[in-house]
Amino acid sequence: MKVAFTTSGQNLDAPMDARFGRATGFLVYDTDSDTFEPVDNQQSVNTAQGAGIQATEAIVRHGANCLVTGHCGPNAFRALSAAGIRIYTTEAATVAEALEAFRAGTLATINSADVEGHWS
Amino acid sequence: MILAVASGKGGTGKTTVSVNLARSTGSAVQLLDCDVEEPNAHLFLCGLKTGSEIVTIPIPEVDESLCDACGECGRFCRYHAIVSFGASPLVFPEMCHGCGGCTLVCPRGAIREIGRRVGVVETQEVDGITLIQGRIDIGVAMAPPLIRAVKSRMNSKGATVILDAPPGTSCPVIATLRGSDYVLLVTEPTPFGLHDLRLAVDMVRELTIPFGVVVNRMGVGDDRVHQFCREQEIPILLEIPDDRRIAEAYSRGELVVDALPEYRSHFATLLWNIRDSRRSQS
Numbered sequence: 001m002k003v004a005f006t007t008s009g010q011n012l013d014a015p016m017d018a019r020f021g022r023a024t025g026f027l028v029y030d031t032d033s034d035t036f037e038p039v040d041n042q043q044s045v046n047t048a049q050g051a052g053i054q055a056t057e058a059i060v061r062h063g064a065n066c067l068v069t070g071h072c073g074p075n076a077f078r079a080l081s082a083a084g085i086r087i088y089t090t091e092a093a094t095v096a097e098a099l100e101a102f103r104a105g106t107l108a109t110i111n112s113a114d115v116e117g118h119w120s
Numbered sequence: 121m122i123l124a125v126a127s128g129k130g131g132t133g134k135t136t137v138s139v140n141l142a143r144s145t146g147s148a149v150q151l152l153d154c155d156v157e158e159p160n161a162h163l164f165l166c167g168l169k170t171g172s173e174i175v176t177i178p179i180p181e182v183d184e185s186l187c188d189a190c191g192e193c194g195r196f197c198r199y200h201a202i203v204s205f206g207a208s209p210l211v212f213p214e215m216c217h218g219c220g221g222c223t224l225v226c227p228r229g230a231i232r233e234i235g236r237r238v239g240v241v242e243t244q245e246v247d248g249i250t251l252i253q254g255r256i257d258i259g260v261a262m263a264p265p266l267i268r269a270v271k272s273r274m275n276s277k278g279a280t281v282i283l284d285a286p287p288g289t290s291c292p293v294i295a296t297l298r299g300s301d302y303v304l305l306v307t308e309p310t311p312f313g314l315h316d317l318r319l320a321v322d323m324v325r326e327l328t329i330p331f332g333v334v335v336n337r338m339g340v341g342d343d344r345v346h347q348f349c350r351e352q353e354i355p356i357l358l359e360i361p362d363d364r365r366i367a368e369a370y371s372r373g374e375l376v377v378d379a380l381p382e383y384r385s386h387f388a389t390l391l392w393n394i395r396d397s398r399r400s401q402s
Contacts, residue, residue: 050200050215057194060205075212083205 003029003102004064004085005095010038012096018070021051027095028062031103037062052076052117056083068098074113089114122274122281123394124300126324128316130287132306133336133360136370137390138284139164140377142249144387145280149249152274154296155286156239156254156266163373167246175254175269176235177218177262184208186230193222193231218265239266241273264295271299289323297324302398303331304357310341314348321354330401332394337362357393358386 006023007014017023026039039062044051052072056079059067066086080087088107092098101107125138135153139161142151153161180193180202187208194203201215202222213236223231239256254270256263263286274281285296297303303324307317317333324331332355335345339362349356360366360383369379377384 047200050212053200053203053212053215056205057203075215078210078212079203079205082203082207082210 001031001066002062002064003031003066003068003099004039004059004062005029005098006067006069007095009095012036012094012099014095016068016070016090016092016095016098018091020067020069020072020076021053021055023055023069026055026059026062026064028059028064029095029099050075053079056080056085059085066102068102068107071115071119072110072113073115073117073119075117077110077113121302121395121398122276122283122300124283124285124297124303124329125306126285126293126297126303126320127287127306128289128318128320129307129313132287132308132313133334134287134306135160135164135284136336136360136366136376137304137306137334137358138282140375140383140387141390142282143247143375143377144384144391147248148279150274150276150279150281151249151251151284152270152281153251153253153284154267154270154292155284156256156263156270156292157286159253159255161251161284162242162244162253164375165244165246165249165251166373167244167249167251169242169244171241171243173241174237175239175241175266176237177216177265178220178233179213179216179218179236180211180222180231181234182209182211183230183232186228187226188228188230190227192225192227196221196225214259214261217262238262239269241266241269243273263292267292267295271296289319293323294327297327297329300329302394303327303329304334304394305331306334306336307345308337308341309335309343309345311344313341314345317345317348321352330398332357332397334358334360334390336360355393355397357397358390360386 004026006017008024025041027036029036044054052075060083068088090098125134153159191204201212202209238260244251252273254266286292307313338359
């Protein structure tokens with residue numbers, strides 16, 4: 001299973017980014033092989049509109065089945081749901097902490113957007 | 121002549137200048153309120169409503185029985201208004217700019233366009249002035265399609281058309297100014313006024329439309345707007361004093377030229393100055 005974490009960094013010690021659509025980037029972690037791949041999200045950061053939709057396309061391209069982030073707006077939620085991606089939210093400070101919580105099964109999933117669009 | 125009244129900063133007096141100019145032209149004139157997010161020219165011109173039309177933009181509707189989820193539509197759409205994740209595409213109507221590209225690229229002909237209401241265009245007649253205004257629906261973010269619908273009602277053959285633009289320098293303003301013969305930039309002699317006037321001047325120069333400045337509320341602030349106009353060789357076509365009686369008339373919804381006849385000559389002169397300035401810049 002591949003899990004996408006929103007982050008501004010390139011490794012597990014990097015801080016989590018609470019945003020999804022306009023997160024600096026993602027770490028897509030493969031729980032089967034315990035390897036990860038950084039994914040750039042600059043294109044969505046700079047887009048005029050539809051960042052959450054474009055970010056969904058980016059993590060789908062990298063094979064993610066789950067997303068761990070801070071918050072998720074309505075359009076991103078619709079796109080992620082259509083793509084069959086489970087959404088978990090966390091306030092963890094780093095990707096490593098969020099990954100640990102994900103593995104321990106203590107992260108909450110959300111069943112609807114938890115913020116308005118353009119919240120951050 | 122198509123005359124657009126714009127400003128960088130909001131609240132400088134675009135509508136005051138527009139409605140008083142319309143009243144001062146002395147012949148049949150069309151006044152187009154292109155500030156569709158908050159049209160207010162009608163507050164000063166109460167007349168008989170002669171029309172109201174609904175404006176829509178085309179958005180895609182997908183026939184799922186024809187769609188094979190190839191994703192071409194999503195790859196084409198730069199606005200992310202349509203996207204496919206291996207199934208029939210999702211449509212985000214509020215993101216759609218109505219370009220129709222997805223219908224063209226769909227190899228299966230599975231996408232057709234349906235109308236999405238964005239607002240209304242209302243017309244009224246007031247003593248020789250035809251007021252045409254757009255009113256955008258609540259929740260709609262994109263003003264330019266409605267502004268273009270307002271402008272499509274323009275009839276400039278030999279007549280004067282005044283476009284009351286929204287404030288700022290972004291897409292709705294560009295949509296308003298495009299195609300006009302002259303732009304009046306209304307400002308006030310304050311640091312805020314000057315800051316946004318500079319942006320507006322850059323915008324109008326980019327559009328290569330002749331322009332001049334109206335300084336409203338003369339007497340407040342400082343002389344930096346005048347200094348800037350001097351340095352940039354921008355004509356100041358009218359100065360409106362910071363007269364409390366103008367504000368009082370405004371607050372009652374009255375035209376300055378009706379409530380304070382001594383200002384009639386100001387607006388008559390402005391019309392002359394515009395024609396002069398237009399000739400010298402073209």
